Amino acid sequence: MSSDNNILSFIHDTKFTDLPQDVVAMAERCCLDLIGVTVAGRHTDLAQIITEHATSFFAAGAEVSAIPFTGKVASPVGAALATGMTIDSFDAHDGHRLTKGHAGAAVLPALLAFCYSLAEHDKNIDGQEFLTALTIGYEVSLRAGIALHATACDYHTSGAWNAIGAAAMGARLLKLDQDQTRHALGIAEYHGPRSQMMRCIDHPTMLKDGSGWGAMAGVSAAYMARSGFTGAPAITLEGDDVAPYWESLTQDWEILAQYFKPYPVCRWAQPAIQAVSDLMEKRTLDHQSIDKIEIRTFHEGLCLAGHNPKTTEEAQYAIAFPVAALIVRGTLGAEEIAPQSLRDPSILSLSNKIVLSETDEFNAKFPGERWADVSITLNTGERFDTPAACPIGDPENPLTDDHILKKFQALCHGSLHQKTADNIVKSVERLKNYPGALTDLLALLKHPVSPNGCNHKKNK
Numbered sequence: 001m002s003s004d005n006n007i008l009s010f011i012h013d014t015k016f017t018d019l020p021q022d023v024v025a026m027a028e029r030c031c032l033d034l035i036g037v038t039v040a041g042r043h044t045d046l047a048q049i050i051t052e053h054a055t056s057f058f059a060a061g062a063e064v065s066a067i068p069f070t071g072k073v074a075s076p077v078g079a080a081l082a083t084g085m086t087i088d089s090f091d092a093h094d095g096h097r098l099t100k101g102h103a104g105a106a107v108l109p110a111l112l113a114f115c116y117s118l119a120e121h122d123k124n125i126d127g128q129e130f131l132t133a134l135t136i137g138y139e140v141s142l143r144a145g146i147a148l149h150a151t152a153c154d155y156h157t158s159g160a161w162n163a164i165g166a167a168a169m170g171a172r173l174l175k176l177d178q179d180q181t182r183h184a185l186g187i188a189e190y191h192g193p194r195s196q197m198m199r200c201i202d203h204p205t206m207l208k209d210g211s212g213w214g215a216m217a218g219v220s221a222a223y224m225a226r227s228g229f230t231g232a233p234a235i236t237l238e239g240d241d242v243a244p245y246w247e248s249l250t251q252d253w254e255i256l257a258q259y260f261k262p263y264p265v266c267r268w269a270q271p272a273i274q275a276v277s278d279l280m281e282k283r284t285l286d287h288q289s290i291d292k293i294e295i296r297t298f299h300e301g302l303c304l305a306g307h308n309p310k311t312t313e314e315a316q317y318a319i320a321f322p323v324a325a326l327i328v329r330g331t332l333g334a335e336e337i338a339p340q341s342l343r344d345p346s347i348l349s350l351s352n353k354i355v356l357s358e359t360d361e362f363n364a365k366f367p368g369e370r371w372a373d374v375s376i377t378l379n380t381g382e383r384f385d386t387p388a389a390c391p392i393g394d395p396e397n398p399l400t401d402d403h404i405l406k407k408f409q410a411l412c413h414g415s416l417h418q419k420t421a422d423n424i425v426k427s428v429e430r431l432k433n434y435p436g437a438l439t440d441l442l443a444l445l446k447h448p449v450s451p452n453g454c455n456h457k458k459n460k
Helices: 002-012 021-041 045-059 076-088 105-119 128-152 159-174 180-192 195-204 209-226 240-245 267-282 312-316 322-330 339-345 343-350 362-364 401-412 418-430 439-444
Strands: 063-065 073-074 290-297 356-358 372-378 383-385
Touching: 002 128, 002 159, 002 180, 021 076, 021 128, 021 401, 021 418, 045 063, 045 073, 045 076, 063 076, 063 105, 073 076, 076 105, 076 209, 076 418, 105 128, 105 159, 105 209, 105 439, 128 240, 128 439, 159 180, 159 209, 180 209, 180 439, 195 356, 195 401, 267 290, 290 322, 312 339, 322 343, 339 343, 356 362, 383 439, 401 418, 418 439
Parallel strands: 290 356
Antiparallel strands: 063 073, 290 372, 372 383
């Protein structure tokens, strides 16, 4: 069987009963974690702007989709754009090391957009099909991402490849035939944003990781292909040079290689944060007594720097400021990357005492592993050196189910009624065995967040 036929069969013929239990459990984890991030992201300026843009310029027509946690609707294309960018606005979502990016930030928004639209036409799917489609979206996205990194000379944002996973789910849910599916995948690949990731690392703005545009491109591609628009082939799926990345479909599951973030900042910053966090568990650090902090990490992490961020986007793509915030506040959550915290003189003072450098050892391990170590020198001359650390949440040292649940509840606290948050958890848990669970979940996600929740907006 050729590679492209194998992929088409995977998209259309995979059944829920074909999924291993650990894959289903991971899909549930990803779903709950991403919903929590969506809630937190709703309070950012980025989310407010893109939601207004989606409702104004991608308004609902023949196809209607809810934009989660807003009380608003748009076309499925607009809803996917708004939700994808909302998740991207709060850098606490799951990711994958070899793709150096994020599938779920586009896959879940696209899937929700399709589900809401199908429901409007009385074509509801059940929870098992939802989890199956979600898994397919992850697998296609992640393998396309690995293939793109292996064949492209530039480092592109996640939208360049997670658009393909979004289109794959659309092809399945819209029941496209094989030719239409090939065109949907090709359209998504061609129109997926080949945006320059390092540009947004060097100059952090609301552009982020391109996942909102990827979700939009993927959803649009599926509908375009259904209408007869052509775009095949997708070379990251059908090219002879990428065939090895697709041969193990249904044998190895890339979704199981997902990591989860304990902190709402770029994953590249988290090895240093982990090293400091581990040290703080052993001894109390008084930020006023610190003379200097030296962080050694890999080159790409070094590019984050970020001693004096002016926006939450800059704080999320930084190392120095988050490390300083953790030491000063004793925690690193939504409040520490909010605009009002960026003016905290204690955090800024400590941040500017941080020196960053790269090592060949850590460079050689990237991107499969991300490492850092830290040295803290006190005013007295006493020095603490941490062991080399990699962040928790990787497949080798995963966050526990309890940690994922506590993270979700923390992200929802003050933004959703506690009963609503609890019912979302129950609905996600019941997707695999209760026919009405998805209907319940989609209804719960229509609840607008409280404007008094974790506010990341600028003080006005």
